[in-house]
Amino acid sequence: MAKITKINHVAIAVPDLDASLTFWRDALGLTLDHVEDVPSQKSMVAFIPCGDSEVELVKPTADDTGVAKFIAERGGGMHHLCFQVDDIEEMLADLKEKGIRLINETPQVLPGRKMAFVHPKSTGGVLVELYQLT
């Protein structure tokens, strides 16, 4: 069976990257690795390594994304929890067989990674992302 190896990242929805960095980088003292435009997710993402995981600050670049709606409703906050897995296709097939509702039944393929989301209806309200490095 496919295995989760670690928390890859915790994603935090933010309306303004620079303003957020005054807390996460300047106050907490975490190190900003880089900021990346992720057009497939319609967002700018600040990658902040933390131990063996990352904090990702996600600022939407369009109004029609899940993150943009989350910010409109709540102002911002923890948006999703991403686990790294060793075989995402096998994990998705296994979850589906167990009756878990998936947002993506097949992974989205991006440079260096494959990713899929599990529906919060099946997780107790947590948007769970699965991530396989490729």
Add this chain to the structure above:
Amino acid sequence: MAKITKINHVAIAVPDLDASLTFWRDALGLTLDHVEDVPSQKSMVAFIPCGDSEVELVKPTADDTGVAKFIAERGGGMHHLCFQVDDIEEMLADLKEKGIRLINETPQVLPGRKMAFVHPKSTGGVLVELYQLT
């Protein structure tokens, strides 16, 4: 300056531990380390190691806690993000000097750990916990 060394855990508020374990343990395949009664937090906590961090499922044992109110309002979900620090008193003093609003200005001392919460007003909506192993 005090330093964050890793994400200690991501806490997930749940109304029912056993029901939650059907997802986190049985479907995702994570390993339940143990369940602990934490009277100081009026909660039962399931500790689920994941890589160098943990997922903690937190079930309130009283109605007057922050987690109980969170569940009453939202049904459950990611509740707080806990960073491990090497010197919690120094970190709290530093955050206070930088104008960050703290829920606990001095750490609560529990067996094996000291802990304090940072107010979500200063973090962009994330309840941040700081944790020092002792």
